[in-house]
Amino acid sequence: MLVLSALIPVNQRSETESQFDAGHEKQAQRFAMSEAMTLNSPPPLIDIGANLGHESFVHDLDVVIQHARDVGIVHMIVTGTSLHATQRAQEIAEQHPGFLSITAGIHPHEASTCSQEVLAQIGALARCGNVVAVGETGLDFNRDFSPRPMQEEIFQQQLQLACEIGKPVFLHQRDAHSRFLPILKNFRDQLARGGVVHCFTGERDELYDYLDLDMYIGITGWICDERRGQHLLEMVADIPPERLLLETDAPYLLPRTLRPRPKSRRNEPRFLPEVLRTVAMATGRTEREVALSSTANAQRLFDLDNCQSS
């Protein structure tokens, strides 16, 4: 069993837990809250999307994970984007039980290489106790690395899988909203646990379409990009606090606002506080508020308190 409360230092605990534990005593909460403020410790964060199986992390993964802990990250979800990546994510997660969980899925870029046999293997992996979502799955008509009809087919099969096993979906959509939305809508009623539109980069109408379907919205360092993330800065306040999740999508999407600029262009989970800072600034909320609500959201959506170590 993964007990997140054990991972969050006592002085930070009660604010996060209070979202879940209605029986928690108010007095104790207030005490812990003021204590946490005094100590000025970093608020607990969850990176809901880190590609830690990426080859760029092979040589120093333990250091990367330690650095993540150092900035207050209490849990991370390692993204599965192919059968191989999901298997690799599983290996890594087994070395860090409780701290890492994973998603199991086929990215739309990989759709053309995905056979029914591969999908069956993803289906088996997705049932493991530390797999908290099906995905990354969806449609990417920006790069079109796989033919669109094939992307749609593989997407629908993974939505079906999520419905069958009762886990949320971890969704990717780029330049494909008009096809993506009706497909998602079709499955939404059977998707008991909903899901997250990860690395949301779309326009306001797309945002509202996903919110109407009660989906969570994942915000990455894209929002820190003055060239292409300006619209996100203006719109992030429209995301209800109880629907917003934070992610790095490491090693991609290094936040461009980081100062001093890191020597390497590799993004890492330890830079999640920069996304937090930007979201807090753009929404007029404190970093602590955004951290606590997004952490509570991740725990709720992915049922992290009940996920197992393998």
Ligand SMILES: [Zn+2]
């Ligand atoms: Zn993605």
